Amino acid sequence: MGGHSHAPYKVPDYTIYKVEDAPELMKIKKQLEKKGLSDPWLRNEVWRYSKEFPRPWANARIFIFRGFGVGLSLFGITLLYEQLTKSKDHDHEAHH
Template identity: 40%
Template sequence: MGVKWEDIPKKYKPHWSTWKIEGTPFEETQKKLNAKNLHDPWLRNEVWIYSIPKHYSSFVKVFTRGMIPGFALFLGLLGIKRYNGSETQHH
């Protein structure tokens, strides 16, 4: 049912101090909260979203993943169907 946090080796777990709010859109949110004497201690937990390289989250890349093997499989199965279907006569 998925990977548990305990199952991940320690060397792959980022330390909490690696996520910085500075330089992200959350920095403006933090300034607005501080102006109202409020603080969101969990805001840092959402900063990882902005550390993902943009080329990995490309919609086109996700949409076209597997398109070439799928099309090749489609053509192969279509050829097999036509080869086997040519022997049978339909009225």
């Protein structure tokens, strides 16, 4: 399906990730160690903090503000049009 002869992505080997590469996760690891706990799956989250992958807030920012400039421009043009045609419409409504 989709015309791909292979997977559209390559899953990296899990051994390339180290918790030490993500300062945020090291903080969590140290907090857990203070309580005598450990998280053997913490390494699975390192990819989220990798520079190869954008942060979730970056994706949200792109999603929310995509087309913002075009929309703002069209809004300005609409306001200008309304102001220019306002006097004509107002005089027309006064005669009714």
